[in-house]
Amino acid sequence: MIKIAIFASGGGSNLQALIDAQDVGLFKGKIALIFSNVPESGAMEKGENERIESVAIASKGYPGSREEYDAEVLRLCESKKIDLVCLAGYMRILTPVLIKPYLYKMMNIHPGLLPMFGGEGMYGHHVHEAVITAKENESGATVHFVTEGVDAGPIILQGNVKVQSNDTPETLAERVLKVEHQIYPEAVRLFCEGKIKVVDGRVRILN
Ligand code: GAR
Secondary structure, eight states, X not given: OEEEEEXXXXXXXXXXXXHHHHHTTOXXXXXXXXXXXXXXXXXXXXXXXXXXXXXXXXXXXXXXXXHHHHHHHHHHHHHTTOSEEEESSOOSOOXXXXXXXXXXXXXXXXXXXXXXXXXXXXXXXXXXXXXXXXXXXEEEEEEEEOXXXXXXXXXXXXXXXXXXXXXOHHHHHHHHHHHHXXXXXXXXXXXXXTOEEEETTEEEXXX
16 A cells, blocks of 8 residues: 655645545555644644644744755655655745655646746746736646656646636636646556656656
């Protein structure tokens, strides 16, 4: 059984979608840990309500470096024997301390169609604002593996939505989130079934 950790900083709707998918048996994995850098986040509350081990380490005011913080998080994941880390609205750039040991075992969900509208500063509503400003006809969501470049790792799954002429960042975000809630559990299912291989830096999905 694949042991999964979910990292979230905010409301945690993707976290909830992953919990729901687990509950209906979509993937052969167990969410063994919920982690947040924001102790008062909705994600922590959801984890506690679901009786899943939930740990927060406040990043705000943390006395050490980013690397020391990530080393602490790594020790936590290793102590729980976590096989897969899912970033679900985890609003913190990771250091190699955490990325390297979990290379191709750590996924992220991004609210846009990477490689467009990604990189530092492109997260949450900033992505939707940029998509609307650029007058794109399409947006969507991307699940990708986390590598050292921000939003630059191999793409696992994407889902599209049409951008409407009267969309605001909020209305677009709402429709993109629905897609996120479909493709993230599906990516986890593929991982748990051993169907995702990375060959020459690209994802290949096995039948
Ligand atoms: C989601 O839209 C997710 O794609 C985005 O934050 C939101 C979290 O919502 N993540 C990023 O922008 C990361 N670059 P949630 O807390 O309801 O899952």
